[in-house]
Amino acid sequence: MQLVVFALNKEEYGVDISAVNGILRAKKFTIKSIPGSSKEVDGMINLRGKINYVLNLRAKFGFEYTDRDEESKFIMLNINEGNTGWIVDEVTDIVKIDDTHFQSVPQAIYGINTNYIQGIGQIDDRVIIILNPDSMLTAEDYSVINTHEA
Amino acid sequence: MNNQHLQPARYGSIDVNNIKLTDVIDISFLQKFQDDFAKGVGLASVTVDPDGTPVTKPSSYIRFCANYTHSTDIGDKRCAESHRKGGEEAARTGKPVVYECHAGLIDFAAPIMLEGRLIGTILGGQVLTSAPEEEKYRRIAKEIGVDADEYVEASKEARILSKESIESAANVLFIVANSMSKAAYQQLKLRSVVQTLSDSAHQISATMQELAASASSVSDNQNELNNEIKNVNAVTGKIDEVMDFIKDIADETRLLGLNAAIEAARAGEAGLGFSVVAQEIRNLSSDSKQTVGKIKELTTIIKESVDKTVRMGNGTTATIEQQAAAIEQVTASIEEISSLTELLSDLATQA
Numbered sequence: 165m166q167l168v169v170f171a172l173n174k175e176e177y178g179v180d181i182s183a184v185n186g187i188l189r190a191k192k193f194t195i196k197s198i199p200g201s202s203k204e205v206d207g208m209i210n211l212r213g214k215i216n217y218v219l220n221l222r223a224k225f226g227f228e229y230t231d232r233d234e235e236s237k238f239i240m241l242n243i244n245e246g247n248t249g250w251i252v253d254e255v256t257d258i259v260k261i262d263d264t265h266f267q268s269v270p271q272a273i274y275g276i277n278t279n280y281i282q283g284i285g286q287i288d289d290r291v292i293i294i295l296n297p298d299s300m301l302t303a304e305d306y307s308v309i310n311t312h313e314a
Numbered sequence: 315m316n317n318q319h320l321q322p323a324r325y326g327s328i329d330v331n332n333i334k335l336t337d338v339i340d341i342s343f344l345q346k347f348q349d350d351f352a353k354g355v356g357l358a359s360v361t362v363d364p365d366g367t368p369v370t371k372p373s374s375y376i377r378f379c380a381n382y383t384h385s386t387d388i389g390d391k392r393c394a395e396s397h398r399k400g401g402e403e404a405a406r407t408g409k410p411v412v413y414e415c416h417a418g419l420i421d422f423a424a425p426i427m428l429e430g431r432l433i434g435t436i437l438g439g440q441v442l443t444s445a446p447e448e449e450k451y452r453r454i455a456k457e458i459g460v461d462a463d464e465y466v467e468a469s470k471e472a473r474i475l476s477k478e479s480i481e482s483a484a485n486v487l488f489i490v491a492n493s494m495s496k497a498a499y500q501q502l503k504l505r506s507v508v509q510t511l512s513d514s515a516h517q518i519s520a521t522m523q524e525l526a527a528s529a530s531s532v533s534d535n536q537n538e539l540n541n542e543i544k545n546v547n548a549v550t551g552k553i554d555e556v557m558d559f560i561k562d563i564a565d566e567t568r569l570l571g572l573n574a575a576i577e578a579a580r581a582g583e584a585g586l587g588f589s590v591v592a593q594e595i596r597n598l599s600s601d602s603k604q605t606v607g608k609i610k611e612l613t614t615i616i617k618e619s620v621d622k623t624v625r626m627g628n629g630t631t632a633t634i635e636q637q638a639a640a641i642e643q644v645t646a647s648i649e650e651i652s653s654l655t656e657l658l659s660d661l662a663t664q665a
Contacts, residue, residue, distance in 0.1 A: 181579040258575045
């Protein structure tokens with residue numbers, strides 16, 4: 165498995181590269197907020213004439229809110245018909261990880277609210293939390309986005 | 315420091331260390347004084363320089379001397395020798411001496427001294443303290459080759475004065491001549507000192523003007539330097555702008571590398587080669603970014619250095635301003651001294 169590794173609140177996270185459409189520099193876009201959306205949804209951007217939604221992973225994970233800075237990136241993903249992105253602090257790496265270094269997380273640990281963690285990757289001393297893009301938004305979030313689109 | 319020019323060596327054409335009688339005594343005044351004195355007291359008198367050469371005309375010479383003793387070569391020479399001896403004795407003692415001349419008359423010699431140096435002698439006398447002895451004058455007449463009868467007759471014209479009177483007369487001439495020359499000499503010295511003072515004041519004044527000019531030029535230079543340094547700061551700022559631009563390009567390149575890697579991954583086996591290129595691109599951008607960071611560190615050091623230089627430059631400017639103020643004060647003081655010197659000069663010139 166190949167991972168796009170990114171930094172969030174000084175921790176390393178990863179996402180399967182096959183789910184990634186591309187990476188954008190956050191500072192090049194203006195995010196329009198969506199009224200009534202949950203705090204995890206930062207808003208929408210206009211990418212080459214198409215509306216894309218961006219999720220705020222800091223809000224999602226309950227980290228301290230910080231403004232987007234010079235290095236902030238959007239990781240655009242193949243979910244929700246390919247129009248959703250994550251705001252991350254920085255995209256740091258692209259790595260290959262074999263199955264021996266991949267561990268799934270026991271059901272007891274992540275529970276019902278944390279089913280977006282696909283597993284843990286280990287490369288030497290680095291521990292990478294691998295996220296599952298499909299499980300990141302709740303049905304509620306989708307309903308807001310879809311309502312807005314409709 | 316060469317302090318030779320501080321010593322009052324010369325005033326005009328007069329060398330105060332080698333002063334002559336004519337420098338300190340107005341000869342026409344001396345002549346009149348000598349004539350009147352001679353007539354009043356009944357003494358002959360003449361003033362000579364240290365070589366024995368007369369500087370005044372003889373006053374009230376009696377016939378005995380003028381017409382007989384000086385009339386032959388031998389007599390004239392004996393007179394000169396007699397005067398020389400009297401003058402020498404007077405110079406040696408620094409006081410008037412009364413003595414008998416070669417022709418048997420009573421003479422005196424009063425030295426005119428300045429700073430312990432003889433500048434002239436007032437000679438006088440041609441008198442007697444008692445009635446002339448005929449035999450003595452007949453003998454002398456024979457010695458110098460004049461008519462003995464006429465010589466004896468002429469000797470009777472010599473005035474008879476007491477030794478005390480002769481001494482007093484010599485003393486009066488001595489005191490007056492010495493006081494006059496001393497006063498004149500002091501005035502000359504004062505004029506010389508004042509001149510030196512005035513020259514020094516002018517020199518200091520000129521030097522101060524040069525100093526003031528150079529201080530102002532240093533100040534101008536410093537200002538130019540400060541401006542030049544500020545230019546360096548501006549250029550450094552522009553370098554930083556360029557660096558920001560390069561960093562942006564590096565960021566963009568890195569993103570390109572990341573996106574290329576993503577595309578390569580999607581292409582599966584076919585994208586393997588491309589993923590190596592994508593990795594290289596990311597490495598390059600990372601190198602560029604590090605280089606930008608290093609250059610920025612350097613420009614920061616330059617900025618700090620420039621700021622420090624500007625601060626030091628401002629310190630220098632402040633010091634120069636203080637110096638300029640000090641120079642102004644000194645110049646004002648010198649001007650005061652100059653005007654005082656002029657006053658002094660006026661005082662010293664008033665004869």
